[in-house]
Amino acid sequence: MKKIVIIGAGYGGLRALEHLAKNPAFSITLIDKNPYHYMQTEAYGYIAGRFDISDIAIDLASFVDGFSDNVTFIKEKALHIDKEKNLLILETQELHFDYAIVAVGAQTNFFSFIKGAKEHTHGVKNIQRAFEFRQAFEKRLYLKLEDKKLNRDGDLHIAIAGAGLSGVEIAAEMAYTLKRYHKILSKESIELKISLIDAATNILPGMDNYIIKKTEKRLHDLGVKIYTNAFIHEISSRRITYKDGTSLAFDFIIYTAGIKASLFVENLACAKNRQEQIIPDAFLRLQQAKNIYVIGDCAEIKDATGALLPPTAQIAEKSAAYVAKSITRCECHETCLPFDAKVDGVFVALGGEYAVGLLKGLKVEGYIAYMLKKLLTRFYRLGLEIKVNVGYKKRD
Ligand SMILES: Cc1cc2nc3c(=O)[nH]c(=O)nc-3n(C[C@H](O)[C@H](O)[C@H](O)COP(=O)(O)OP(=O)(O)OC[C@H]3O[C@@H](n4cnc5c(N)ncnc54)[C@H](O)[C@@H]3O)c2cc1C
Structure with a gap:
């Protein structure tokens, strides 16, 4: 039996496992530092x-139990590969x-x-942080309900540094x-403000103009203040200072300004880019070790023309299927x-039951876009849940 290790149980790692597990000639070990898929x-x-x-986590042990005996899960931190x-x-x-598949994602x-x-x-690349934000957010909403003053102006001010996909969706x-x-x-209650800040000339850098314009309008309608061309120089516990000396006070900040490959x-001694992502060969292998593959956000992935593909769940899954x-x-x-590979489409969730998207060139917005995005997530989750249910039954 050929031994395959998959390092990282994110979007890429799980998709690779699903494909490989069908082959009884492979013995596959999935490794993740967390017991869940986020x-x-x-x-x-x-x-x-x-x-x-x-809605955001899946137990990995139960998921893996849903496969045949050729699949094992180890909850442990991977430290190194001896090539x-x-x-x-x-x-x-x-x-x-x-064979090894490196699918450790980004931080x-x-x-x-x-x-x-x-x-x-703090970023939102792990559940602990997301949990802390949620608690802090709820606490502030509660304080607002009590009409407690939160800062000098009496406003609650949330700043989001980074107006890429994650920053925009959270805002x-x-x-x-x-x-x-x-x-x-009550009318007397303090105001709630959200500021979305980015150094780029527009929000959602690199995305289609249609998506950018529709998103700007929606954010505007929701009362989000957008600051572009805004170069942050310093962040203290309650204040952002820009390079031009002006500043912005906040009560609560989320940082979504960029990612780099996981620790x-x-x-791993190999070619890397400025985001510390591995630069693989055209077959997504380490250039010095042809039995070690790299997929998803930890790698710099290009299409056949040499154009960079965005670090998304979609590309992580496509690279996994290919490997x-x-x-x-x-x-x-x-x-x-x-x-x-090419990007099939993109959907941006923009609060409530509203989204905007492009699906194979088709422009969609509003409730339809929201439903399409929801459907994609639902299908993804359903695939995982089926395995989890089989896993639970096996354990009973
Ligand atoms: C708020 C937000 C919204 C997003 N929205 C979208 C969207 O709408 N559409 C989209 O396509 N993409 C979206 N993305 C991006 C998408 O989540 C990532 O591109 C995707 O998760 C990358 O998948 P991956 O498998 O490469 O890595 P990940 O999903 O990050 O998985 C990496 C795994 O590796 C594990 N790991 C890391 N280091 C180690 C180690 N040393 N040992 C063991 N395990 C380790 C981690 O615990 C993790 O489980 C969003 C991201 C964020 C943060």
Whole structure:
């Protein structure tokens, strides 16, 4: 039996497992430092209090139990790969492999040129942080209900640093929630403000103009203040200072300004880009070790023309499906074509039952876009839940 280790049970890792597990000639070990799969794409709704923890997390042990005996899960932190010996080093054990798939995702990139960013803000790339934000957000809503003054102006001010997909979705969902709360509070109650800040010339850098314009309008309607071309110089416990010396006070800050590859990649000697993402060969393999594949956010992934693909769940899954197929072909001594993929579409959730999106070139907005996005998430989750249910039954 060929031994395959999958490091990271995110969107990429789980998709690779699903494909490879069908082959009884493979013995697959899935490794994650957490006992759950975190559905980051739903984090916006969890932070704003619309979704529960069960909407964003899946128990990995139960999920893996839903497969045949050729699949095992180890909840442990992976530390290093010994490329020469084909060994994966975990905290308490070492695993020999024939093939490894590195799918460790990304972490928040607290840029060193923003003083205080790491000390005074938190990202949303893990459940603990999302949970803390949710609690802090709820507490502030409660204080508002009690009409307690939160800062000098008597306003509650939430700042979101970074207007990419995650920043925009969180801003919109929070603004929507606040608007609902605001309606039921007294006229004298303090104001609620959300500021979305980005150094780029527009929000959602790199996205289609249609999406950008529709999103700007929705955010405006929800009362979100957008600050673009805004270069943050320093963040203290309650204040953002810009490079031009002006500043903005906040009660609560979320940092979504950038990502870089997860820490595991740091110990891997290989070509990397400025976000510390691994630069693989055209077949998504490490350039120096052809049996080690890299997928998802921890890698710099390009299409066949050499154009960069965005670090999204969609691309993580596509790269995973490709790598699983490549390993199977490799075992059958069949040749593989270089990786190629394109973005099928993008949906941006913009508070309540409203979204905007592009699906294979088709423009959609409002409730229809929201339903389409919901449907995609539902299908994804259903696939995981089926395995989890089988896993639970096996344990009974
Ligand atoms: C708020 C938010 C909204 C988003 N919205 C969308 C969206 O609408 N559409 C979309 O396509 N994308 C969206 N994304 C991006 C998407 O979530 C990521 O692109 C996707 O999660 C990448 O998948 P991945 O498998 O590469 O990594 P991840 O899903 O991050 O998984 C990596 C896994 O590796 C594990 N791991 C890391 N280091 C180690 C280690 N040393 N040892 C063991 N395990 C380790 C982690 O615990 C994690 O389970 C959003 C992201 C955020 C934060």
